[in-house]
Amino acid sequence: MKVSTLSLAGGLLAATLTLPSLVWADVPEALETLEVSGHRMPVKDVRETPMADIYEVRLETGETFYTNAEGNYFLVGDLYEKADTGLVNLTEKARNTERASRVEGIPDDQRVTFRGTETPQAKVVVFTDTTCPYCQRLHEEVPRINELGIEVDYLAFPRGGMDSPGARELQEVWCADNSSEALSAAFRDESLESDATCDNPVEEQYHLGLELGVQGTPAIILPDGRLVPGYVPAERLAAMLGLKD
Missing domain, CATH: 3.10.450 (Nuclear Transport Factor 2; Chain: A,)
Structure with missing residues (x-):
């Protein structure tokens, strides 16, 4: 959506x-x-x-x-x-640089991170919404993505806006004692025991996503700042990052 x-x-x-x-x-x-x-x-x-x-x-x-x-x-x-190799999109290059810089500045404690057991070779940032079916599908792939050496850092992007049920659920996730477990539970459509009243970054991340060109979820930001909209299978994501199984 x-x-x-x-x-x-x-x-x-x-x-x-x-x-x-x-x-x-x-x-x-x-x-x-x-x-x-x-x-x-x-x-x-x-x-x-x-x-x-x-x-x-x-x-x-x-x-x-x-x-x-x-x-x-x-x-x-x-x-x-116009370059020797053809046309170079300066606007897109600049967008990528901006995205990479902005997401890099987000503190670790404001992300929901899935790293796996091995030291990651690459990291992607994903704007997500727990009510989004394709976000749920991507999250099911996270264990495999981690196996391929890719860390996944989630940011909140309630696609229906801050007054939507998704926004409240994302706030509950970010307010939970263990946000990664809470996010996985939310994707499984399980009730969360946390509330949405803590000081959380959901609204700030939502507006950041809008500024960076996010129009739907999931939205994957690669390390160089490229924005990949929609669900991407684990192996294809690894290939985009130049990683091999």
Whole structure:
């Protein structure tokens, strides 16, 4: 199941990108106070692109678009560079870098981790929802994924939003004394004994997922930041990570 894409100033734009940072002192003044139809844009930062006089504007929501120095033309979509090997999607490369950096910054105690008995050779981060059938299917594969040398770190993404039953169940998981056991129990549709009133990161992780382009569950983030939507069998996931049985 997918969630709706974030809207930008009344549904203007939706995209994500990160390019090398530009010092705010060098940003055209018009972009620091950018407005559309009388609405002040929640600009987080403005960065240069490889194209002269074209800037990338990133909003506090994580959405991004391109504009000229005056802020009166807008472009939405991926930016490509012509290289000797063909077209290189600079936007996707930047998205991957952003995702990898953001998920790397999440503390271990805010993840639900399945590591297995062996030292992992790779680690993936999975945005999950206990009410999602394909998440349940992926979780059934976790023992095999661990055997293949892959650690699985779960983050919460209630696909129905924070008012959904899935959100409450995820909060119960993160509030449990043993969150990994609680998550497995929830996937088996067993009742949890914990409550959802503790200080938990479910809502924060939900909004993070939206910012990183997650539109449904499961959503797998590979170590290089690539986002793989949907269920992936254990052997195929290992192949994507360059691992062999």
